Amino acid sequence: MKLLLASNSPRRKELLEQAHFHFEIEPAKVEEVFDESLPIDEALMKVAQTKAMDVADVYPDYVVIGADTIVYFQGKRLGKPKNKDEAKRCLHALSNQTHEVKTGVCIIRDHQPYTFVETTKVHFRDLSDFEIDKYVKSGACMDKAGAYGIQECDFVEWIDGSYSNVVGLPMERICQFFHVRF
Template sequence: MAHIILASSSPRRRELLAQLGLEFDILSPDIDESVQENETVAAYVERLARAKAEAVAVQYPDAIIIAADTSLGVDNEILGKPESKQHAFEIWSKISGRQHDVFSGVCVRTKDEKYSIVVQTRVHFQALSVSDMESYWATGEPIGKAGAYAIQGIAARYIPKIEGSYSNVVGLPLYETVQLLQTVKALN
């Protein structure tokens, strides 16, 4: 089997990809993740996934590279990871009691081919009180998570419904990732 590299430092992506039974190495590229002017959430996550794959391909041109990026979108605004407790509260205030979309860009790259896709999942989020926010922040779970929550953790209590891929909300849409790997003939 070809050498597969996951271009991500996310432990959640590592766990999800491992569910597929693949053997892979991990290399986390350092890229500029600044949002470009008038960039949509979908364009942003796809651009970052492609940039991560490209950065790793320079070092390992013969590998199959899987790269991804995940962000939330609400009211045409990109909501990333919280930079502080205050920032997490601002994010939660924007998604509290309403729906938002989680977008993941996935890129699979080989020496000769490069394919990418954007997967969108709608998440229904319950209204949060300040007490809910304080309690959730105190768990430490929101730190380093897009949208300041982890659907696979304590935050599941706040999410009555999703429309689309669960693994996408965690950070790597598995079905679509498999489809891309099959396209480059990395999987049967």
């Protein structure tokens, strides 16, 4: 089986490597369009499928994985912050609160898409202004949904669900899919 990851995410790459997948990387070249008119899970699956199909159309002999991860808080989607002020606002809002991390995944084999959404609840402890400022100044928040990476900060008090989902790919579900289907 030839496998392609339709993403440039170093975190997704690392998760697949840790699970001993042999794969190549071919990032999708489509613009991410999040359809706000759809229910959140459907919109996420649509983005993941658009990414995966973009690559699968060029590499039809490969199995392709596409994904999109968001933070969902108080009925709103929190993507990657546009600037440091937005990152600070986001982290202040998440402080001492519970939010959801949702990853839409699409795996395509022989032009047949398999899509799902994995949801993990995450609760932040109370964050000080100093901690938020220090983290934002480090720049680590800028390329991550919700302005944080669980693997590089100690903001999380507890999670309910898949840790790897919060990093960027729900590996339990992906490994199960490949075990059952291949």
